[in-house]
Each structure stands twice: as C-alpha cells, then as structure tokens.
Amino acid sequence: MNFIIENENDEDPTEEDIIVLYNLVDGACKKSYGFFAAKLAGVPNAIVKDASSAGKLLEEQQKKFKENQTKLIAAQKHVQTLQKLRELCSREMNVIEITKLIEVL
Structure with a gap:
C-alpha cells in the first residue's frame, strides 16, 4: 500500500x-x-498526540536498552576472560604454558 x-x-x-x-x-x-x-x-487529537509521544518515548528507551545490552555482553566477555586468566595464574606455569596462554588471549 x-x-x-x-x-x-x-x-x-x-x-x-x-x-x-x-x-x-x-x-x-x-x-x-x-x-x-x-x-x-x-x-480525539489529544489522545492521538499523547499516544504519539508515548510511542516516541518507547522507541528511545528501546534504542537505549539495545545499546546497554550490547555493552553488557561485551563486559561479560571481559569478565569471563579475566576469570580464566585468574584461574590460570593461580597455578604455577612454565614459559611455554605462559606463551600459549598469551596466544589464546
């Protein structure tokens, strides 16, 4: 249409x-x-205008939510990497193991 x-x-x-x-x-x-x-x-126009304003606000909030969700996912990946690093660093490693760890990260 x-x-x-x-x-x-x-x-x-x-x-x-x-x-x-x-x-x-x-x-x-x-x-x-x-x-x-x-x-x-x-x-009535007043109701349509209020609904339009509410719709715009909802769109803005949805956009912010998606942006924050993307940031949260990135932060979670960093936390997982740090947790792995902490776990690996808690044990003694030789030079070869350390080199392999750096390559993975």
Whole structure:
C-alpha cells in the first residue's frame, strides 16, 4: 500500500493528512500510520498526540536498552576472560604454558 502524505510532520503526526493508495508494492512502509488511522476513526487529537509521544518515548528507551545490552555482553566477555586468566595464574606455569596462554588471549 502506498500513501500520499500532505503536511508531513514527524513531531506531530496528528497534523498529517494521508491519502491511501490501494496499490500493492514490494517493501515496507517507512513508518507506521496507526495514528492517522486513529484520527480517521474519530479518536480525539489529544489522545492521538499523547499516544504519539508515548510511542516516541518507547522507541528511545528501546534504542537505549539495545545499546546497554550490547555493552553488557561485551563486559561479560571481559569478565569471563579475566576469570580464566585468574584461574590460570593461580597455578604455577612454565614459559611455554605462559606463551600459549598469551596466544589464546
């Protein structure tokens, strides 16, 4: 489905006017038009605006969560490496074992 968007407004989607073109094309829409559908259904603008704000906040939080999750995974890998190193260093090793350990790390 394609759309013609008049008055496109990323800050306030309730100000947009959309003409729906019933022509199927490959691919996905670049953004959701659920707020426009709510507007067409007669949902009051104040509610649509609040929902839009909540949606933007959720997207921002989701992005931060993914960034933090990536950092956490990297930190966990570092901890595992340090734990292995601590375990190996707790026993006596000869030069060959130390060299092999350095190559692995």
